[in-house]
Each structure stands twice: as structure tokens, then as C-alpha cells.
Amino acid sequence: MAEESVDVLIIGAGAAGAAFAWSLAETKMNILCLEQGDWMDPAQYPTAGLDWELRGLGDFALSPNTRGRPEDYPVNDSESPIAASMFNAVGGSTILYAGHFPRLHPSDFRVRTLDGVADDWPVDYAQLAPYYAENDRMMGVAGLAGDPAYPPKEVPLPPVPLGKLGERIASGFNSLGWHWWPSDSAIATREYEGRAPCINLGPCITGCAQGAKSSTDVTYWPAAQRRGVRIATRCRVREITVSADGMADGVIYYDVDGIEHRQRAEIVVVACNGIGTPRLLLNSRSQHFPDGLANRNGLVGKNLMFHPYGMVIGGFPERVDGYKGPTGCGVMSQQFYETDRARGFVRGYSFEMMRGMGPVSTALWGMMAGRLPWGEGHHAAYADVWARTGGVLAICEDLPEPHNRVTLDPTLTDSNGIPAPRIQYRLSENSRQMLEHGVARGVEVLEAAGAEWTRVESPLRVAGWHLMGTARMGTDPQRSVVNEWGRCHEVRNLFVIDGSIFVTAGAVNPTCTIQALALYIADTMKKKLANLFD
Amino acid sequence: MSQTNVVAGFSGDELRTLTCVLDLLIPPSGDGRMPGAGEVGIGARIDQLTQRDPGLRAVVAAGVAALDAHARAAGASVFAALAGDARLAALHEVAAAQPGFVPSLIFHTYAGYYQEGRVLQGLGLEARPPFPAGHQLDPFDAALLDPVRRRAKLYRDA
Numbered sequence: 001m002a003e004e005s006v007d008v009l010i011i012g013a014g015a016a017g018a019a020f021a022w023s024l025a026e027t028k029m030n031i032l033c034l035e036q037g038d039w040m041d042p043a044q045y046p047t048a049g050l051d052w053e054l055r056g057l058g059d060f061a062l063s064p065n066t067r068g069r070p071e072d073y074p075v076n077d078s079e080s081p082i083a084a085s086m087f088n089a090v091g092g093s094t095i096l097y098a099g100h101f102p103r104l105h106p107s108d109f110r111v112r113t114l115d116g117v118a119d120d121w122p123v124d125y126a127q128l129a130p131y132y133a134e135n136d137r138m139m140g141v142a143g144l145a146g147d148p149a150y151p152p153k154e155v156p157l158p159p160v161p162l163g164k165l166g167e168r169i170a171s172g173f174n175s176l177g178w179h180w181w182p183s184d185s186a187i188a189t190r191e192y193e194g195r196a197p198c199i200n201l202g203p204c205i206t207g208c209a210q211g212a213k214s215s216t217d218v219t220y221w222p223a224a225q226r227r228g229v230r231i232a233t234r235c236r237v238r239e240i241t242v243s244a245d246g247m248a249d250g251v252i253y254y255d256v257d258g259i260e261h262r263q264r265a266e267i268v269v270v271a272c273n274g275i276g277t278p279r280l281l282l283n284s285r286s287q288h289f290p291d292g293l294a295n296r297n298g299l300v301g302k303n304l305m306f307h308p309y310g311m312v313i314g315g316f317p318e319r320v321d322g323y324k325g326p327t328g329c330g331v332m333s334q335q336f337y338e339t340d341r342a343r344g345f346v347r348g349y350s351f352e353m354m355r356g357m358g359p360v361s362t363a364l365w366g367m368m369a370g371r372l373p374w375g376e377g378h379h380a381a382y383a384d385v386w387a388r389t390g391g392v393l394a395i396c397e398d399l400p401e402p403h404n405r406v407t408l409d410p411t412l413t414d415s416n417g418i419p420a421p422r423i424q425y426r427l428s429e430n431s432r433q434m435l436e437h438g439v440a441r442g443v444e445v446l447e448a449a450g451a452e453w454t455r456v457e458s459p460l461r462v463a464g465w466h467l468m469g470t471a472r473m474g475t476d477p478q479r480s481v482v483n484e485w486g487r488c489h490e491v492r493n494l495f496v497i498d499g500s501i502f503v504t505a506g507a508v509n510p511t512c513t514i515q516a517l518a519l520y521i522a523d524t525m526k527k528k529l530a531n532l533f534d
Numbered sequence: 535m536s537q538t539n540v541v542a543g544f545s546g547d548e549l550r551t552l553t554c555v556l557d558l559l560i561p562p563s564g565d566g567r568m569p570g571a572g573e574v575g576i577g578a579r580i581d582q583l584t585q586r587d588p589g590l591r592a593v594v595a596a597g598v599a600a601l602d603a604h605a606r607a608a609g610a611s612v613f614a615a616l617a618g619d620a621r622l623a624a625l626h627e628v629a630a631a632q633p634g635f636v637p638s639l640i641f642h643t644y645a646g647y648y649q650e651g652r653v654l655q656g657l658g659l660e661a662r663p664p665f666p667a668g669h670q671l672d673p674f675d676a677a678l679l680d681p682v683r684r685r686a687k688l689y690r691d692a
């Protein structure tokens with residue numbers, strides 16, 4: 001069945017798709033977004049029930065392989081020490097993200113020039129700054145101006161509260177003379193644009209029942225729809241098709257009943273995350289592109305970057321009630337962000353405070369860590385950990401390496417028979433050195449904060465939630481997939497706007513940069529509409 | 535992992551044995567603040583879980599059967615009829631002979647126990663989910679940042 005052609009077809013309703021759609025809607029073009037997931041119902045989020053913690057290990061788990069929801073696709077990540085995670089819905093992975101929202105640094109856009117590794121981006125911080133600011137306003141970002149780790153910037157909303165745990169950890173940083181600052185957080189800390197303020201539920205990463213966390217289903221999408229953008233849900237795109245002249249001319253997708261449809265479009269915009277996007281492009285083979293769409297130079301899927309995470313949990317001598325407050329937002333530190341070769345590695349990492357666990361998670365973690373015996377000593381051992389733990393995560397910059405890649409699995413498919421992605425990834429020696437340094441400093445800061453014991457898990461397998469680099473941007477068509485405003489070198493009406501286009505990863509959560517780029521690309525397209533395909 | 539096969543539940547005697555085991559895994563606290571895991575009904579929860587998980591069912595049933603057999607060998611009719619110390623000794627013996635029994639129970643016992651209202655209250659919490667009441671926290675205290683504000687610029691220009 002073929003639908004009427006649209007001007008712009010966006011594939012994916014996550015962070016990038018939403019921001020882009022809202023911005024481009026200003027043109028009054030006929031814009032349709034196809035999303036394989038659906039609208040989420042906040043009333044169904046786990047935090048409304050007593051079984052909220054177990055649901056975070058089940059139908060709201062981070063990994064699609066664990067969740068197995070109808071809209072999930074499997075990922076073969078057996079050849080990676082880091083397991084990929086993403087979520088398919090209107091809002092995409094912003095439904096489950098923690099909302100930790102720092103920007104990249106100016107130096108992150110000039111890695112080759114400054115540090116002699118990787119590449120420079122074809123854009124810079126100054127070009128993205130107004131889009132970062134616009135995105136902060138649209139999403140509703142909490143934090144505090146004046147951070148010496150960044151060029152001056154304003155923040156719309158006051159910082160999230162730290163609680164006892166955050167104040168302890170901040171004191172640890174202060175006693176060591178290390179940088180810290182209240183996290184830039186995509187969380188409404190007071191009523192904002194009709195959204196209720198955060199009530200410190202705790203588990204942001206199973207969806208925000210309050211609506212305070214700034215996922216794009218409650219921020220950009222309602223505004224985009226008011227501007228006339230249409231979203232069709234439960235539409236899983238199988239492939240992007242090309243016409244005889246090698247231009248993208250639409251997609252083939254399956255609806256919720258598995259019926260195949262054809263949607264034609266003048267412009268196709270891919271926003272499927274750093275694993276979904278290369279998967280779609282590689283699945284879009286044709287006579288013009290036998291190795292996958294826009295992949296004549298063989299770069300689609302290569303240079304996959306995660307952020308290797310090192311986790312340090314500390315136990316404190318009294319209650320710090322870390323289960324209260326946004327789970328991943330509180331204190332951030334960029335003390336070790338910029339390169340210092342004396343450390344034994346190049347580039348750096350940031351710290352993100354991790355709040356404590358709920359009662360069930362405390363028990364299960366205690367069991368796994370060997371700190372919670374059964375029997376007579378159980379209650380005393382539990383009392384030693386309950387509401388007394390918290391930690392820091394070292395978020396390490398991953399350098400782009402072509403052997404870290406996304407390809408198509410030869411046998412694994414999704415429920416529509418579309419080949420699933422296969423990840424092949426290994427940590428570099430630079431990453432290993434960085435992780436070692438990061439967890440050692442993490443132990444140091446938690447001990448300075450008063451922790452009596454610490455436990456390290458590094459690299460953190462579940463932390464494959466930042467997906468970057470697999471359709472990188474650049475000015476050289478031989479060394480990049482898209483140009484400096486997201487247009488594919490090989491297909492001039494095909495755009496990629498998600499984290500796939502990152503040249504380097506930086507050492508912070510990528511979502512606000514993904515969205516700033518999406519807004520920048522939309523704005524550039526608006527300026528170039530008359531000769532968009534030149 | 536979803537299971538489509540549903541098997542019959544434990545018998546009354548099996549549930550009584552299981553309840554005793556659960557009260558050994560997490561016993562009532564000496565100060566009366568925290569109940570035992572059997573006392574708060576985790577047995578019924580595990581019974582329901584095992585009806586949809588034949589693998590778990592087999593492991594738990596085998597352990598329960600072994601404990602009852604142990605009790606009969608000691609002259610008691612069922613495991614529940616043994617004295618407290620004897621029950622614990624029997625559980626250790628069966629756990630050694632069937633290494634999967636206790637670990638299989640522990641996860642589900644801990645997970646179920648720490649959702650129970652009485653347990654949450656014993657921890658000083660309200661017996662409710664996080665939403666819609668949330669939690670109160672004091673606002674951010676900017677004075678904590680005084681040492682950081684005195685620092686020089688931390689980022690590199692590019």
C-alpha cells in the first residue's frame with residue numbers, strides 16, 4: 001500500500017527527530033515522522049507501583065534484549081564488553097535516560113588539532129552555542145550559571161537538590177580541591193511550560209511518571225504537532241529506497257499488523273541512534289548502493305563510540321538517603337576532562353554522581369556484591385547498606401576506531417524479519433588507562449566524602465546507552481558519511497541527524513549535543529531550501 | 535523470560551516447608567521491627583512464580599522434598615515440626631547437596647521481601663510506591679560552591 005508523498009520524512013521520534021521536526025516545521029512543509037514505538041502512558045511507568053524496582057529489571061530494563069517489548073529489536077552485543085541500550089517510543093531513549101545534560105567542551109570539536117588524535121569536527125562550539133541555548137529552553141534544563149568548566153552560559157531552571165548524599169559527595173570534591181558543579185539536568189525543577197516540577201521520585205531511568213523529566217514526548221513533540229508535524233507510530237522502517245537517479249525516494253515500513261507499506265518523500269531524515277541508523281542504512285541495499293545506502297566509502301557502521309563507564313559505589317557510616325532525588329543528576333565534575341598526558345592517556349573523563357538504590361535494588365546489589373548473607377546476620381548486614389550508599393560514575397571519552405563497528409547480524413532478526421545489528425567492539429588501551437585512573441579518583445573522592453568502603457565495577461557492561469560515530473560528519477567524502485550539516489555525501493536528499501554523526505565522543509552524555517546538532521541542521525536546511533540538493 | 539506453561543501450585547505441606555525455609559533465609563529481627571520472609575507471605579509469591587517457570591519449580595520442589603525427607607529421617611512428620619536449630623542444620627545440609635536450591639530462592643526472596651509494606655515500614659519508609667508523593671529534599675545550597683568559584687577557567691579554548 002502506498003501513501004501520499006510527503007516533503008520530509010523523519011525516521012525516529014527520539015531526541016534528534018523531535019528537535020529537528022519542531023524546528024523544520026516553521027517552513028510549513030509537509031512533515032511526517034515514522035516511529036516504530038508508540039506514545040508512552042506515564043500512568044504505566046513503574047514508579048506508580050510497589051514493584052517498580054523489579055520492573056526496571058524487566059519490561060523497563062535498559063537493554064532491549066532483556067525487555068523484549070514488541071517494539072524492541074534485538075541487538076547482538078555478545079562481541080562487546082559494553083551492552084547497547086536504546087528505547088523505541090515517541091521520545092526514544094529520552095524516555096529512559098537520566099536527563100544528565102552537560103554540553104561538550106570547545107576542545108571536543110578540535111581533538112586532532114589540540115591532542116593529535118582522532119579528527120576535528122566540521123563545526124565548533126561557537127556555531128552550536130545558540131542551538132544549545134535554544135534546546136535548553138525548549139527542553140527545560142536545570143543547573144547553575146558560572147561553571148568554570150564551560151564558556152559562560154545561562155540555565156533556565158534552578159539546580160536539582162543534592163540531598164544528604166550529594167552534599168557529602170560535594171564536600172569530598174571540595175576537600176580535594178577538585179572541580180564539581182550541580183549537574184546540567186533535563187529536569188523541570190519548578191513548574192515549566194505547563195509541566196509539573198520534579199518531586200524527587202528517584203528512578204528517572206524507568207520513565208518519569210511526574211512528567212518533570214524532559215523527554216521529547218512532553219517537550220518538543222507536542223509543540224511540533226501544533227506546528228503541523230504528523231507522527232505515525234508502530235511503523236517500523238525496513239529500508240530506505242532510492243530512485244533510478246540514486247536519490248532517496250522514500251521508505252518501506254511495516255505497520256503494527258506486519259503489513260508492508262510504502263511512504264514516498266522528497267527528503268529523508270534518519271534519526272535512529274548510533275546503532276539503529278547504520279542498521280537501517282546497511283539494510284537499504286540497491287543497485288546504486290550494494291553495500292548499503294550512502295556506504296560506498298565503507299564507513300557506515302564504523303567508528304562506533306560508547307562512553308566506557310567506571311562505577312564506584314561507596315558505603316557511608318550513616319544514612320545518606322540516596323534513594324531520594326533524580327538518579328543520575330546531582331553533582332558533576334570535570335576535574336579530569338581536558339587532556340593531561342602526565343596521566344598516561346589522552347583525552348579525559350567526567351564524573352556523574354549516582355544516587356543510592358531503592359530497597360529491592362539494595363538487597364539484590366548486596367547479594368551480588370557478597371555483602372548480604374541470608375540467615376541470622378541478614379538484617380544487620382542490610383542495615384549497613386540500606387540508604388547508606390551512593391557513588392560516582394567516570395564517563396570516559398572513547399576514541400573512534402574503525403574496528404569498533406555495527407554490521408548486520410547474519411541470522412538474528414527482529415519480529416518483522418529485518419536483520420538485527422551486530423556490535424563488534426573492544427576497549428582501547430587508552431580507554432583502559434583512563435578507566436583505571438577514573439575509578440581510582442572515584443574511590444579517592446568517595447573516601448574524602450566519608451565512605452568507609454568502596455566497590456568498583458569497571459567497565460560497566462550495562463552502560464552502552466550513548467551510541468555515537470557510525471555515520472560520522474566531515475567535509476571529506478572519503479572520510480565521512482555526512483557533511484557539516486548532516487547531508488549524506490552520496491545521497492543529497494538524505495540526512496542523518498542523531499549521535500551517529502559525532503566525530504568524537506567527548507566525555508559527557510551526548511543528548512544535548514545531539515539535539516543542538518539537529519537544530520543546527522534544521523536551521524541550515526531552512527537557509528538552503530532553494531538549493532538544498534546542490 | 536516468559537513461560538507459557540503453567541503447572542499446579544505447591545501443596546499445603548510443601549508451602550509450609552517453603553515458608554519455614556523463607557523464615558530461615560530472612561528471619562524475623564530480634565527487635566521485632568522486621569518480619570520474617572515466610573511471615574509476610576513470600577512463599578505464595580514464589581509459588582506463583584514457579585507455576586510459570588518449570589525450571590525454578592523443579593529446583594525449589596526438589597529442595598523442599600529433600601528437607602521433608604530429612605525431617606522424617608529425624609523422626610519428625612514434616613520439616614516444620616523440627617526445632618529451630620535442627621531446621622537450620624537441615625537447610626545447610628540440603629543446600630550443600632543441592633547447590634542451586636538456596637541461590638534460586640534468594641533472588642526472589644529478596645526481591646519480594648523488600649517490596650512488602652511491613653518491611654518498608656520497618657526500614658522507616660512509607661508503604662507506598664515513589665509516585666505520586668515523591669520525596670522532599672532541601673533546595674540546592676549555592677554556598678557549597680564557594681571553593682569552586684575561586685578556581686580559574688577549567689576548559690581549553692579551541
